[in-house]
Amino acid sequence: MRNRKKQLITALTMSLVMAFPLASHADPAKNLAVAGRALTFLENGPSGSAVLGVVFDPSKPGSVAEKNAIMAALGGGYAAGSLKLTGKPIEVSAVGGASGVAALYVTSGVNYAAVGGAAKARKLITIGSDPACAASGACVMSVATDPKVDIVVNRATAAAVGVAFKAAFRMMIREI
């Protein structure tokens, strides 16, 4: 009888743990999915096949790990709505000379200011997984998916690189 009670309590506890698990960690693949879909809400944005430059800092393990995860998720081609994305790793020092990319995905921990400056000069849209990137004005947009999807667009940076988002999208995200 006592054992049955114990089993019942254990089962209830397990159920509660499964129902209310602790917060999970950021998932680069999920961030990529949101970033890719967000690109489809650009006015006159890329369509069909496009290359996403994945900016990383080789001296920072976190940045390298995120780059590897994003590249793995992109694989041979990643479908985001009407857009098919392929990836191209770009070291942070090489952003100024990057070619053939439609947008830059900026991994966490790189020198945002350097990336932002180079991207603005080349009129490239930049998407970061760190809200600080958009907040600093280096990124046009930051995306996060945990605990829920959060998209922040820096209006000044968007204007500087000459991009605009569709009205319905703008009304559903945070602009700064």
Add this chain to the structure above:
Amino acid sequence: MNKQILMAGVAAGLALAASAAQAQSVDYGSLQQLFDEPVTTSATGSPQRSTEAPADMQIISQDEIRRSGETSIPGILQRVAGIDVLNFSVGQSDVNVRGYDQISSPRLLVLINGRQVYLDHYGLTIWQTLPVQLSEIRQIEVVKGPNSALFGFNAVSGVINIITFNPKFDDLDVASVRVGDHGFRDYSLATTFKLGEAISARVSGGSRQQDEWARTGPLPLASDVTDPNTVQAAIDVVAQLNPKTDLRVEGSWSSSHQDGLAVNTYTTDKMITTSIKATLTADTDFGLIQVQGYQNGLTAKYPFALWNNTITVFSAQDLFKIGADNTIRLGAEYRHNTLNTAPLTGGEVSYDVYSASGMWNWAITEQLTTTAALRVDSLKLKREGTFPNRIPLDDNSNWDRTITKPSVNLTAAWRPTANDTFRLSYAQGVQTPSLIELGGVQLASTPFPGFTIDIMGNPNLKPSIVSNYELAYDRQFSAAKIGVRLFEQDWKDIKSGTDTSGLVLPPTATHNAAIYYINASDSKMKGLELTASGSFLPGFNWRADTTYTDVKDSPFAGVNVTKKYVAFQSTTPKFRGNIGLDWTKGPWEADANLHYVSEFKFYSMAAVTLEPVKAYASLSARLGYRWDNGLALALSGQNLLKERQEQTRGLEAERRVQVSLSKSW
């Protein structure tokens, strides 16, 4: 004339259709995939994530509709927290939000893609007339509480906005056959296709019939009930005129035959509805501009009367952002509504409504957002034509009247964390009298020779005003969510039914005695709603809700609320709730929902008295199997716990079981 203008606009729009480019209308599917949650425009007119909408709302997805196995929209709505459904017959139910449900429920505004399908003659929804197949519904948006600051008069207890798949963005092809016991037969087809690069279309149609629930006593009379049936068709065409402009044209037709409780007796009716609607949406430098016009036609045939109701609506709105934090919507609307008098003909009652509205959503900080919406409607009432002999108020100038009322929605939402939302809201809604209540009904009754009583509308009836206060809290866990709602409603000038037990106007030397609608009472309601849902094992999802309401009526001097059919204190149950479970594994899916309603009283069919309806629980369930080639087979049923169950004081609900076969491609 208005129909001709609409058709001309449609033809011109389609002729201008140009090359394909990006989407400008709201693409619900893409936005839902982006934000990983449903998207709605029913709270403020602006597209919003369901968790961030400044209204108390619940969204029912197409997956939930399919898995429910329900055969009707009221059956689906019954599963939503706080929704009251009075199932008077198998073909007609009356639905309301958080109490105050009644015969011919007039407080719930029902829309399909923003077009009113609530019938204006009596101010009710006959669900069988809705020209929509369950398979073509993307989502049903249920707004709880007044929202007439956005939708205008009559969105007072809530709004049901049924959103279909949009042929421009969604690819849908479904055919289904559903057969069941008691003569149930349901056939439906919905398909989308492209006409060149710039034009997309959706066409749908369906029919349904079944046997009425069996009579178990002398009332209702056999001649007052009928086996319900309905046939519907709809077309939806979207033309992309240029990369930033879409024209959407929708048309529909339905013919339905059903019975339902009317006052304290059943009556059969046949309804034929038609609609044509055109919506132009353009993303401009001045914001997202939408111009819309539609016309609804209704032919309502009762054994005692024939009404023709036409409503024409033109509206325009501009939705734009100012800076990063402010979203503004400005709108204007014109509405013309007309109804003949019946069964004594000769007159026509109509009104024109001029409306102006605005909404301001201000993201003060990342955590704190306020929304304010205001709408002013000005209704100009008119009557033309002749009067029956000796009827009171027999001068058309009695109808020369203007009603101007504001509607308000104010909300402050605070999100201290990404998982917690507190929302405090106030709303004031306006419920206008229906055209029948304003004079559309003219009926002479002669209880004995030489004495005639006229049953008639009342042009001086005041609108009912509702104020709603609500505090809401939502907590999102990674595999579960909970919600708590505390609310209070204050109703002023509730309108009565027609009370045949007493005269409102005594006879005079020149006029008959008369019975008509009056403003009968005020009423207050307090309540609490608790919701929870989540998943606990792979493939299993659970949900539970309960809503408590406590209604106190304050009848006006000399009014007997029972005889006036406004005894909401007695006819509103204290509790209603649901416990549900669904399961998916590979091609298998199953769903079960237990719906509970506590004891309440309702009007007897034998006399104008209240009789108890015992607390009841009803179970609906479905078991389905889906093949990879799009075929699906399912067994479903409603009211499964008992062969026969009293859910109102009318016909008893019966256990019904169906088998369905559908094919998607």
